[in-house]
Amino acid sequence: MKKKTAFRLMVVVAVVSGLALVLARAGTIPEWLYLAVLVAGFPLFVVFLGLWWMAREGDADIPFMGY
Amino acid sequence: MIPYLLFATAFGLLLLGIHRKMIARIQRRPGPPVWQEILHALKFSFKSTWVPATASEVLFVSVVLIAIGIWTAAFFVLVTGGSLLIIFAIYMLHKIVEHGFGLSSGSPYGKFGGVRSVISAASEIPLFVSVSAVAIFTGSLQISDIIAYQAESGPLFFAIPLAALALYLVILSKFPSSPFAIVESKEIVSGYKTEHFGVWRAGLETCNGLKTYVLLLTFLSVFVGAIPFIGVLLAMILIVVSLAFVCALCPMLSPFDSVTIQTIITGIMLIYVLYLGAFG
Numbered sequence: 001m002k003k004k005t006a007f008r009l010m011v012v013v014a015v016v017s018g019l020a021l022v023l024a025r026a027g028t029i030p031e032w033l034y035l036a037v038l039v040a041g042f043p044l045f046v047v048f049l050g051l052w053w054m055a056r057e058g059d060a061d062i063p064f065m066g067y
Numbered sequence: 068m069i070p071y072l073l074f075a076t077a078f079g080l081l082l083l084g085i086h087r088k089m090i091a092r093i094q095r096r097p098g099p100p101v102w103q104e105i106l107h108a109l110k111f112s113f114k115s116t117w118v119p120a121t122a123s124e125v126l127f128v129s130v131v132l133i134a135i136g137i138w139t140a141a142f143f144v145l146v147t148g149g150s151l152l153i154i155f156a157i158y159m160l161h162k163i164v165e166h167g168f169g170l171s172s173g174s175p176y177g178k179f180g181g182v183r184s185v186i187s188a189a190s191e192i193p194l195f196v197s198v199s200a201v202a203i204f205t206g207s208l209q210i211s212d213i214i215a216y217q218a219e220s221g222p223l224f225f226a227i228p229l230a231a232l233a234l235y236l237v238i239l240s241k242f243p244s245s246p247f248a249i250v251e252s253k254e255i256v257s258g259y260k261t262e263h264f265g266v267w268r269a270g271l272e273t274c275n276g277l278k279t280y281v282l283l284l285t286f287l288s289v290f291v292g293a294i295p296f297i298g299v300l301l302a303m304i305l306i307v308v309s310l311a312f313v314c315a316l317c318p319m320l321s322p323f324d325s326v327t328i329q330t331i332i333t334g335i336m337l338i339y340v341l342y343l344g345a346f347g
Contacts, residue, residue, distance in 0.1 A: 038139060050270065
C-alpha cells in the first residue's frame with residue numbers, strides 16, 4: 001500500500017471516529033454505536049498510522065524454516 | 068472514551084515495561100528502561116514491513132486488526148460495567164486469534180506457537196470456573212453489579228481468595244516470561260508472533276498493552292471493587308510487581324507441565340466452587 005493511501009485512510013478513520021464522538025455527545029447516535037465505530041476504527045487507525053510511518057515496503061521473503 | 072482508550076494502551080505498555088524492569092532487577096541485571104515497551108511499539112512502526120511469501124496474506128493482516136479490535140471491545144465492556152462473560156468470551160477469542168497469528172505466516176515457529184496457544188487454552192479457560200464463585204456471592208456476572216455488591220459488602224478478594232488466585236493465574240499466564248507462557252517460549256523463537264514484524268508487530272504490541280490493562284482492570288473490578296482512579300493505577304503496578312517476582316523466580320514450564328499444573332488448579336477450584344455452592 002502506498003504511503004499516501006495509508007495516510008488518507010488513516011485520516012478518514014480518525015474523522016469518522018471524531019464524528020461519531022460528536023454525534024454521540026449531541027445524542028444523535030446511541031452510545032453503543034459510537035463504541036462500535038471505535039472498536040472497528042481503532043485497529044484500522046493503528047495499522048494505517050504504521051503503514052504511513054513505516055520505513056519502506058520490503059519485498060516478500062520466505063521465513064526461516066529450520067535446519 | 069478515545070483519550071481513555073489511548074491512555075489504557077500506553078499505560079498497559081508501561082506496565083509491561085515495569086514488568087521487564089522488575090524481572091531484570093530481581094535477577095541483578097540493569098534491564099531496559101520502564102518505557103521500553105512503548106519504544107518497541109514505536110520502533111516497529113517505522114521498520115520495513117512486508118508480508119512473508121509463504122503467508123496467507125488476508126489472514127496475516129486481518130489477525131492484527133482483529134486482535135486490537137477484540138481488546139478494544141473488551142475495554143469498552145469493562146468500563147461500561149458490562150458482562151464478565153463477554154470479557155471471558157473475548158479472552159477465548161484471543162486464543163483463536165493467537166492460533167491465527169501462528170498459522171498465517173507459514174513459519175514452523177509460528178505454527179508451534181499457534182498450536183501451543185490451543186493447548187494452553189484448554190487449561191487456562193477452565194480456570195474461569197472460579198468466577199462462578201463470584202456469581203454465587205453477588206448473584207450476577209454484570210461488572211456494575213459486582214462493583215455495587217463490593218461497595219456494600221467489602222472486596223470479594225477477602226471473601227473468596229482462592230477464586231482471586233485463579234484469575235491471578237490466568238493473568239500470569241498471559242505475561243511474558245511467565246512459567247505458563249508456553250506460546251512464546253524461547254525454543255520456538257517468539258512463538259506465534261515470530262513472523263509478524265514491522266507495522267504488524269507494532270499492532271500486536273498495541274494489542275498487548277490494551278490486553279494487559281483490561282485483564283488487570285478486570286481483576287481489580289471483580290475482586291476489589293470501586294477505588295479511585297489513581298488507586299487503580301497503583302494497584303495495577305503492585306500486581307505487576309508481584310507477577311514479576313513469580314516470573315523472575317520460577318522457570319518456564321514445558322507445555323505438558325504447564326497444562327498439568329493449570330488443570331490440577333482448575334480441579335481444586337471446582338471443588339472450592341462446589342463447596343461454596345453447598346455451604347458458602
